[in-house]
Amino acid sequence: MDSATARLRLWLVGESARPTWLSDAYTVADGPEHADVAVLMPGTPVEALDDRRASAHAALMPVINASGQSMPGALCDVASLQPALLDEALGVARPVVERLAQLPEIDALADTDALMVLAMAHSRQTPIQATWDFTRPAAVRYAALRGIENPRELLEELAAAELLVRERFDCIHYCPACDGSRLNVREECTECRSSDLGSEPLVHHYRCAYQARESEFLRGRSLECPKCRRALRHYGVDYDKPGVVFVCGHCGAESSDPAVGFLCADCGRHTDSERMDTRTWWHYAITSGGVTALHRGVLPHLSLEASMARGPMGYWVRDFMTLLRFEQAQARRYQRPLSALILRVHNIEAMSDAWGGRGLSRVFAHLVDVLSECLRETDAVTARNHVVYVLLPETPMAETEVIAQRLRETVETVVAGPMQITVERSGGVDGLSTVLEALTD
Ligand SMILES: [Zn+2]
Ligand SMILES: [Zn+2]
Ligand SMILES: [Zn+2]
Incomplete structure (x- = not known):
């Protein structure tokens, strides 16, 4: 056995008896904290891993599956626990462990789940794969992301921020009543x-x-x-x-x-095929931007966009654009005023270097507070590429200067630290078209 292999610390998961050669030849840790690789011991149910996945370190740890049962998300399977097979599996695990070792301490950062997703894709050098799984209502799972519940939304956010790139898995029908995809497709009268x-x-x-x-x-x-x-x-x-x-x-x-109909196995609702909708599921691979963000331990674009979208008046860019087009049509049709404010944050990278991811999230949270304080419930907010867009329906250009001024002042007093923002005003149907273009490109 080569000495490089011996240095990997193994966490043996399961109650089954350890062969003596194992403890003699390898470094065995008694929990995930001080281990590099988990070995799911023969006869151990996969669930044994779940309750110990509280930390990102444990969740990202490669698993060698010697349980004898299938384990989606395992790095590799060994048919039986023997020195030669284990050595071979550890050879596969080594580069993964080395890549993980170069990453910042994810548990200490904001955006833990997002960074975990990136770390998983990067350390394995493979896309986060969608697979069929009829034990769950969605009928699809991302086995690599065992520690994250319903990761679809997060994956889509990361793809929207261009930290992941999507590759089509499949287009799947879902029940309009319960959202589930466990459906019986039938020929009907x-x-x-x-x-x-x-x-x-x-x-x-x-x-x-x-x-x-x-x-x-x-x-x-x-x-x-x-x-x-x-x-x-x-x-x-x-x-x-x-x-x-x-x-x-x-x-x-x-x-x-015959007609085609869908019967939901979860809630029993029957739906005609014409009324069914589909949802596209994707695999996700990490981009070079994702790798950079991961090593810096901070997702600035994502954080500003996500912070805004989750705020009280927040929208994701795509929904904001839909709303903007609607308001534009209304304004044109009924001759109503419509304006927008464009807040540019100029020093996100400098702030992130100074305060780290968690500090930056706090700044964004403050900015959301400022916006909800200065704006009205009918206004709408989104963010893209370090720029915050505010849509002000029923507001003539003349009134926006007051709002802009109040925003500037409140940002100065509320947001701690040197956040550099500028606020531009934009008005009228044409001015709003420029905003729309900026959001589209
Ligand atoms: Zn249903
Ligand atoms: Zn009939
Ligand atoms: Zn006849």
């Missing part, structure tokens, strides 16, 4: 929506051109045309079977094409 459908061949009598279900032609074991009463003897000569017809066992209706 077009009239009564029962799934009690039988199919029957159609018989076409050449001579008189009559066509109907086979059962109408049956006389004992032979066929007779119910219209012209002639016997049908030879397939291809007297008659043929041009297709099938679907017959409802519930209401008796016939149709050539």
